[in-house]
Amino acid sequence: MRAAVITFPGSNCDEDLQWALTEISGIPADLVAATATTLTGYDAVFLPGGFSYGDYLRSGAIARFSPIMTAVKKFAAAGGFVVGICNGFQILTEAGLLPGTLQWNTSLHFICAPAPLEIVNSDTPFTNAYPAGTTITLPIAHGQGNYYADPATLVALETNHQIIFRYTDNPNGSVHDIAGITNAAGNVLGMMPHPERAMETLLGSTDGRGVFQSLIHTMEGAGSNVAN
Amino acid sequence: MLQTELSPEQIQTTKPYRQWDMSDAEYDRFTALIGHLPTFTEVGLASGMWSEHCAYKYSKPVLRQFWTKNENVLMGPGEGAGVIRIGDGLAVVFKAESHNHPSAVEPYEGAATGVGGIIRDIFSIGAKPIAILDSLRFGELTDPRTRQLLDQIVAGIAGYGNAIGIPTVGGETAFDNAYARNPLVNAMCVGIMREDQLQKGRAAGIGNAILYVGAKTGRDGINGASFASGTFSDTEDADRAAVQVGDPFMEKLLTDACLKVTNEHQDALVGMQDMGAAGLVSSSAEMAAKADSGMALNLDLVPQREPDMTPFEIMLSESQERMLLCIAEGHEQEIIDIFAGYGLDAVVIGRVTPGHAYQLTHHGATVCDIPVSALTTDAPVYHQQSTMPVRLIAPADDFQPVITDMNAAWIELMNQPTMASKASLYQRYDAQVQTNTVVLPGSDAAVLRIKGTKRALALTTDSNGRYIYLDPYQGGAMTVAEAARNLVASGATPLGITDCLNYGDSTKPEVFFELEESAKGMTAATKVFNTPVISGNVSLYNETNGTPIYPTPMVGMVGLIEDCSTITTQEFKQADDLVYVVGQTRPDFNGSEIQKMITGSIGGRLAPIDLHVEKAHHDLVLAAIRTHLVTAAHDLSEGGLLAALAEMGLPKYIGAELQVDIPTSWLFAETPGRFLITVRPEHQAAFDDIMGDSARLLGRTVAAPQFTIQAPNRTFTTTIAALEKSWEDGIPCRMK
Amino acid sequence: MFKAKIYVNYKPSVLDPQAEAVKTALSRMGHDNVTHVLYGKYFELTLTSTDKASAQAEVETICDRLLANVNMETYRFTLVPVPVEVD
């Protein structure tokens, strides 16, 4: 299994994600520039946190026009695993790969704090390493993590079990306490909390490892998922 | 907008330089140095370069006495930042900077650009920035303007630091009326690099290129140091000294590109410096001066955001996110291409020249032709008069609190804004990006591991204007001692310090006395704790309606932890640990938080601090930590023993039962040099062996979430819940 | 040449935290008579297009794709011709 971590201008969690993948989870990962046009050779694609293009206008609004996003869409359409974390989630919603939008936290402040999460669906390629019904704590660090979707979309998310992570103590005003969702096909994940920041006992928590382990389980079970 | 500049003769007679804070004597000195009547541009450049901000003309005699070198210092003051060796071929780079005045006027952008500026100082040395700390002082939160300043200054620091991806891991926030209209905003940045990548700001080698990189130049903060608006233009005055707006996105690209140049193109890079105060003129003249070179720049080539900028404006603009590089001749395109890859402007604007002249051309005309030294090394230095302030000659009587209800006093103390939880502020900072932060804000010192090694760095900022106000010398020494104590409590050996010297108008002899004496006290302490001053910054003229702020030198200290397994935090870990206090407690209440709380002001003398005893305690505590005997350690500072005890018990709701042999009111005393430490019962003998009679057993931690304290005069019990509520509400409730 | 004046704001059905904050701040400042706050973005784009219909279409595309997030925002704009300077 080989992963790509996309570096958009202004991404700042790209190296953290690469470290979590390569050094801790044993998944070789390359940083791929937003100007690249192909994702050939990768089994999973990660869109990292940060402030792509300064988050100017709206977070993720400008990044979605990067050349790499055409490749990401193709990759996702072919069933490849795509994970957007924090700013990556924002980019995926702007790009239309995930429904809804992330707007300003109700406090209008950036919040950096541990967030307890309920794993709502542990039967996904991203959460199958967590026992069903687990509560984990992952750090959040965002100003615009307040998830919004219209009522019809919410109904669809609930009925298709696309809500993967829910805050147990909603920090930002997200509807239905949503912290992470997948697309309808289940191969694209967006989440505001940072699993890559909860990988080492020294840094206080290993609760994030399950996201990466789940992918490894899934890939081992399925063999390499995407034929490029 | 066309502007007719005054001729040299007109300048001589109408003396416009007076409004830029240049005296007649300075004008005469400058004229003599350059050998002709200065042009408008020349005298303008001199006014910027000879300002306190660039030339340190008032503070240099004080700074010269700092102790700046030990065997580990690779680079001391004088460059963008100082550098200290930490082993494994690595070095730590750090510096602090004040942005008090810009933040008072425009809090969000002032604080943001303060952070941006200090980051550039770090990567200009070749280091990757890994952490930011912020030391803040405000007036009282009862004032709506103060509440707005606090909110916007924190927002500005967050807005810049979070976006650029450098964690803000620590700092301090305190409140006192002395800072009412003059908040202090000091930011410190820490970086890491390989020793062999050390980069200096020099422009050497005749023919080498001067490369301008980053944002375009606009009329932002022109001559921020000495410009008084409305002085030399008839139109558009209001827009002249436009506010500087930070662009962290641009700075992120600039950081990455510059580090790529230092890491991968060493042979092309001769020198690099950021454009800070007095912008292009100070960076270019200083780079020439340090290499003993001449320099010629063509101002038409400088990227400009606005039309019709004058040479004066181009050279003294303080537009943000700009760097100046000296590139070996022939390598220009190679470096320009790197910046282009990040979407950044990079333009050759001049060359290193033979001789020592500093020459500027604009629209085909020479607008400046003077010796480099006239702007740099030959700037004046003044030896100020120093007079002891009256308040120090006849201090008030010693303060002794009379406390009838210990429980209520303790709860109220935790609610004082200076004591209260700062979580509502630092939660707005991303403290974890880069995934190195082991100890987050909320502890004595922030701790960051260094990937690929067993090592970690501990970082803290400390300042206590109250103490220095009461006794500049002792207070100066105590500030350094407190910083060292914070690092030791985390398990780190202090390595060195950076400082921001925040004072009032030092042309007042009383203010200069405070500056001089506190620097002496700091120097004495740095020698004892083996923490040379490797960088720093001076901010004078901090006054509210003519009243100076408390003299407030901020000390940023960095320490080394050789082995991550010895990182120690302050919270109680479990019930039944033994609780010890290290150091003697005396009735020291002058300048204390309890004095402020009860009387509304401070006064009295400070008892002398014994630096050698304190250093001995530090060594013992570190020895105990390194043999894994200590489960928690916390230094005692503002609020004394009870404040520290509360902070240790709160995080895990673990209480304690203690017995003391002093009057209960002394539990609020701020005698320096003390720690609270916990130890597993089975390690009691080993711990006692190391500490001897420097540590006293007070009692033990208990599962019940309350503190019970037995003293000769009374016994009292206080619940953690009550303390916590009061502590957590302290700031948020006053911000509403 | 045309100047497009573009207004982007939240759909009425979406709660806007920024507008809410302004409203709260106003009532704290004593401006209780402000009953409703709309918080939007305003852009002016200068386009070199010479033909109004094509400028119209282009601005629409720009709004749909970049300036507004149509999940939660709506936009409207006006186009005014700008006199081209002759040298």
Add this chain to the structure above:
Amino acid sequence: MFKAKIYVNYKPSVLDPQAEAVKTALSRMGHDNVTHVLYGKYFELTLTSTDKASAQAEVETICDRLLANVNMETYRFTLVPVPVEVD
């Protein structure tokens, strides 16, 4: 009752990184004919005031104190009477 339509934007001399970012994004997306971008805020406040002069003064205060940062921004506004609904 009045509706105030308020425009707030940066003074021309102040760097606006957001406007720059939008302009760069537009040209990357192929909209090279957009030569200038202004990025501002737009507010609509509904005030219950019945007297235009006092509404005018109040909106000015609100802009000066809250909606605009007069160090870096300028603002302008218009006031239009709103018919009060009768029930």
